[in-house]
Amino acid sequence: MKSDDMSSGIDRRALVSGLALLPALSGTLLSASAQAQTTSDVLASWNDGLAKQVIIDFVRATTEQGRPTYVPPEDRIATFDQDGTLWVEHPIYSQVVYCLDRVPAVVEQDPRLKDVEPFKTVLSGNREAIAKLSLHDLEKILFATLTGMSVEDFESEAKKWLTSAKHARWSRPYTELIYQPMVEVMQYLRSNGFKTYIVTGGGQDFVRVYSQQVYGIPPEQVVGTAGATKYGYQKDGKPFLTKEPKLLLNDNDAGKPEGIHLMIGRRPRVAFGNSTGDREMLEYTGAGNGARLMMLVLHDDAKREYAYGPAQGLPDTKVGAFTQELFDEAKKAGWIVVSMKNDWKRIFKFDQNT
């Protein structure tokens, strides 16, 4: 393993302790395969280093017949947080931008909202004021823009937005701002018989609109924050489902393992996240027997993407915080902390620096 590829910015002990997650692998085996595989074409957007190596070793350990760590195909479940783990979440979650963009249409349908907060502030276009909206205000906007329509109408609106809206920094659709190294991890796992799931705090229905096309993950493998729907009939007798303002699953924090149990019904073998909202998912994954792989993406690359923590002295944030407490837990539990700056050769598919 080339140690000069390793991060100097983040605590190397956290990375090294990650080896603890493969207790059944003998030291000999690990170093032998490390030498053999760091030059592999697999995970081409990853720099050689511990993070890449642990992923490759984990896949070998769980898929090669006869290994004590072998996992039968039906148990190969891998879960991935989305915002900040699979795609850009800064300066603000894409779905929140969608909801803010939808406010004018909602007000047009119900003009009384024009002078009612928080809709009034959103309509003003005053970015500073919008950024200061409370969580409660934000919830009002989410309910107003994500519920009260048929599931088909929602899908068609979201699709339209996704093809037209662009991230201000890159002037590209949000769906292009996915992390190429993570796409490769998902492909690599799938090609080794793992079923990949998104487990997101974002809206389940929202992510399902593009998950197949963008990540190769079908809608039924997206677990997210989910509301109730209500079955009813149109005037012509045709049945349809209406999105109701009733929360069934808040798929953040403890809601992630709860959502995994509800929607998947088995404990993952692999879990990737990037923030405190993923802590319980990684804990739950790690609490199972046998080989498990838990990883956290640390945004420490302001040049190519963003830098935020507040772990390791990185700037604090309200969007996708990675606290020092989480960093310490990762270190203790043997979860691998991935440095975007050091572990990823490129961030996006459109990056030229490969």
Next chain:
Amino acid sequence: MKSDDMSSGIDRRALVSGLALLPALSGTLLSASAQAQTTSDVLASWNDGLAKQVIIDFVRATTEQGRPTYVPPEDRIATFDQDGTLWVEHPIYSQVVYCLDRVPAVVEQDPRLKDVEPFKTVLSGNREAIAKLSLHDLEKILFATLTGMSVEDFESEAKKWLTSAKHARWSRPYTELIYQPMVEVMQYLRSNGFKTYIVTGGGQDFVRVYSQQVYGIPPEQVVGTAGATKYGYQKDGKPFLTKEPKLLLNDNDAGKPEGIHLMIGRRPRVAFGNSTGDREMLEYTGAGNGARLMMLVLHDDAKREYAYGPAQGLPDTKVGAFTQELFDEAKKAGWIVVSMKNDWKRIFKFDQNT
């Protein structure tokens, strides 16, 4: 097609109108393939007849490239009710038997319940009194026996029961009382790229315990009545999920399409049911564009299994009622009504009459 194989007990118009569900199939095509395939080895436990033929024609129409009715693999979703559609539900749902059998253990843990109804009645063993328990009483028993423990403890208890409990009529485990013709339909669909799901009013966690082994359906493809779980930590810090007495999804009636949207996120191409609780699932399935297959199993075979409706003059029942209203809707909508008596060569795998 041999018309003498058809049911005389049920209205043949209902069967014939089932052809309407394949609007894009030309009459020529249908009769040509009907002649070619009724002798096929596929669906070996089905008698030759309309029901079997419609299944085969549907699969050909949706999987052969170039057909206007072709369905891409990712859209091949097939949903099956369980109780009365895949396995025996009379005289009482297996899971209710499980819950009643669990009452002594629950009372042992909380002796105060011994003199409290409905537990007192269940402990008395008085079958007549137990049969008269109200729905509200039954709910109390379900909550007491299905919640308040970790998901692992529940799974292990349910597994134990499934290997030991036997159905009084056949003296066999409940998991052997599955309908062989339906097992063949699911295998046939899967071998043609369909993803098979159970969509049951029964408990999601209960059915997931045996779905893989019994039906070849993995836990993540079981949608059922589901309660919340709560994430917590044992004294040693190990995380676990507790089953909470809070209903998230009542997967009956309108709850079935709602549950399908929540758990799968797309409209099925195929839906099988047997009772009024499946009506909305079939309606929702049928309301999509393109080729769809909707079927209802009618229990009209008291000799080999049970006979109940009350449709078509069959005896009325509180367990899995198939009303005349549903029968009429099936006729009108072009859903196929499967006669167990006439369409199924054998009911169970252990039947000798093949």
